[in-house]
Amino acid sequence: MFREMWANTEEFLRAFGALQLFFLRLLASTPRVLVNRFRLVVYQVYNTGALSLVIILVCGFFVGAVLGLQGFRNLAQFGSEDALGAVVALALIQELGPVVAALLFAGRAGTALASEIGLMRATDQLSAMEMMAVDPIRRVVVPRFLGGVVAMPLLSAIFIMVGIFGAYLVGVGIYGVDLGAFWGQMQDTVQNSDIYESVIKAFVFGVAGSLLAVWEGYSAIPTAEGVGRATTRTVVLTSIVILVLDFIITAFAVG
Amino acid sequence: MRSSTENIVEMHGVSFRRGQRTIFDELSLVIPRGKVTAIMGPSGAGKTTLLKLVTRQLLPDRGTVSVAGQELAQLGRPDLYALRKRIGILFQNGALLTDLSVFENVAFPLREHTRLPASIIRHIVLTKLHAVGLRGAAQMMPGELSGGMARRVALARAIAMDPEIIIYDEPFVGLDPISMGVIVRLVRQMNDALGISSIVVSHDVAELSSVADRSFLISGGKVAASGSPEDLSSTPSDLVQQFMNGMADGPVPFHFPAPDYAEQLLGGDDQS
Numbered sequence: 001m002f003r004e005m006w007a008n009t010e011e012f013l014r015a016f017g018a019l020q021l022f023f024l025r026l027l028a029s030t031p032r033v034l035v036n037r038f039r040l041v042v043y044q045v046y047n048t049g050a051l052s053l054v055i056i057l058v059c060g061f062f063v064g065a066v067l068g069l070q071g072f073r074n075l076a077q078f079g080s081e082d083a084l085g086a087v088v089a090l091a092l093i094q095e096l097g098p099v100v101a102a103l104l105f106a107g108r109a110g111t112a113l114a115s116e117i118g119l120m121r122a123t124d125q126l127s128a129m130e131m132m133a134v135d136p137i138r139r140v141v142v143p144r145f146l147g148g149v150v151a152m153p154l155l156s157a158i159f160i161m162v163g164i165f166g167a168y169l170v171g172v173g174i175y176g177v178d179l180g181a182f183w184g185q186m187q188d189t190v191q192n193s194d195i196y197e198s199v200i201k202a203f204v205f206g207v208a209g210s211l212l213a214v215w216e217g218y219s220a221i222p223t224a225e226g227v228g229r230a231t232t233r234t235v236v237l238t239s240i241v242i243l244v245l246d247f248i249i250t251a252f253a254v255g
Numbered sequence: 256m257r258s259s260t261e262n263i264v265e266m267h268g269v270s271f272r273r274g275q276r277t278i279f280d281e282l283s284l285v286i287p288r289g290k291v292t293a294i295m296g297p298s299g300a301g302k303t304t305l306l307k308l309v310t311r312q313l314l315p316d317r318g319t320v321s322v323a324g325q326e327l328a329q330l331g332r333p334d335l336y337a338l339r340k341r342i343g344i345l346f347q348n349g350a351l352l353t354d355l356s357v358f359e360n361v362a363f364p365l366r367e368h369t370r371l372p373a374s375i376i377r378h379i380v381l382t383k384l385h386a387v388g389l390r391g392a393a394q395m396m397p398g399e400l401s402g403g404m405a406r407r408v409a410l411a412r413a414i415a416m417d418p419e420i421i422i423y424d425e426p427f428v429g430l431d432p433i434s435m436g437v438i439v440r441l442v443r444q445m446n447d448a449l450g451i452s453s454i455v456v457s458h459d460v461a462e463l464s465s466v467a468d469r470s471f472l473i474s475g476g477k478v479a480a481s482g483s484p485e486d487l488s489s490t491p492s493d494l495v496q497q498f499m500n501g502m503a504d505g506p507v508p509f510h511f512p513a514p515d516y517a518e519q520l521l522g523g524d525d526q527s
Binding site: 123139 | 348
């Protein structure tokens with residue numbers, strides 16, 4: 001049993017080390033990609049962002065609407081319905097916006113990235129690039145990685161805005177919360193530090209989610225089963241990593 | 256710049272293992288410049304591994320591999336990429352970039368490695384596509400092509416940079432007789448018209464015999480026989496005869512190594 005545990009630990013450490021080396025390789029290639037292949041990066045920001053936009057809009061709206069419903073019911077018990085805007089905004093900005101957007105990003109764009117790169121390996125497209133003296137890391141992987149890193153904070157911001165709109169429709173439109181109080185309390189309560197925390201979380205989740213997606217795709221076993229496994233692992237690993245990172249960042253933010 | 260050595264590829268004392276399995280054991284061969292050279296062998300003999308060694312996708316455990324006078328193991332990444340620009344490779348499945356059109360696939364190496372104006376790139380791409388008979392398919396996407404067409408587009412892409420060597424990995428697999436005939440003709444034409452060296456890895460004896468100037472038969476980790484297709488056909492070796500005549504059993508056994516048949520059938524449920 002100890003031997004098995006040791007083998008598993010060794011395997012994990014080896015994979016973790018390989019992932020770190022891969023990340024360093026991406027970072028080392030990034031300046032040259034930004035200079036020589038900027039259009040590819042812009043295209044990938046558009047591609048990755050557009051892939052997740054619909055799901056972000058729909059889910060953001062309903063998460064905000066549910067927050068509006070739950071928030072109103074609970075706040076009404078204390079006669080604090082006017083604080084609904086502040087409560088919803090803080091919940092979305094500090095926590096739900098970046099976290100849920102990142103989980104949705106992993107499920108939609110992350111899996112697409114992993115399966116696309118994995119299939120490129122399985123169909124020898126990456127080898128063909130290598131043989132044409134084109135580095136697939138620079139041509140394929142880094143632009144997609146950077147696209148995800150840039151798109152993630154934008155998606156998180158959109159999620160938060162749509163969520164607040166959903167809560168506004170429920171709170172002000174249905175329950176009749178005072179319009180001025182809804183927005184006024186929100187403005188008074190939300191601090192710049194909350195926004196910074198949200199942006200930092202979204203950026204870190206973007207790096208982690210994009211890195212795991214391109215890594216899983218790039219290192220996928222070049223078979224149908226291998227690509228499928230890489231896609232599944234992308235969602236599972238990214239979800240776990242995002243929640244762990246969320247705890248760490250929040251712990252630092254809370255002090 | 257073209258190398259002046261007589262042989263385009265030289266392998267000396269190459270050994271290569273995958274896990275416990277020996278793929279090549281002290282294999283040596285030289286591939287002459289300007290000829291069509293066939294690498295043949297039964298499935299699992301290591302033909303594709305040999306190609307990967309020649310293109311340094313793999314490094315041998317022992318021995319040296321030189322291409323165009325340069326020893327591959329000594330090359331740094333920039334030199335390796337410079338050498339690869341002089342090599343065109345046709346993958347078994349074409350390996351076209353699926354998000355690019357036929358035109359853009361052929362233009363891909365030109366856009367990556369040259370600063371030619373768009374009008375010149377267009378001219379070169381159409382010329383290459385014309386050479387493989389697919390100028391009319393320039394705007395199609397890879398998913399719209401048949402297997403034979405995809406391989407011809409891949410060939411156009413392989414010659415886009417006017418390489419010194421073209422390597423074909425199983426170019427005849429899965430093609431109908433017409434497409435196969437087209438590819439055979441193109442292999443010969445490209446070699447003669449462009450003055451390049453061609454290496455064709457395949458186990459299609461009939462097609463290779465019609466196109467190759469020299470053939471190597473790989474088996475058991477070594478070169479089992481070499482020479483012109485006629486030389487191979489007249490070689491008395493059982494292995495060569497089995498391969499050239501497509502016999503099901505012989506030195507290369509029909510059955511994969513297994514326990515005794517009767518013993519296994521009667522041995523109970525614990526044996527799969």
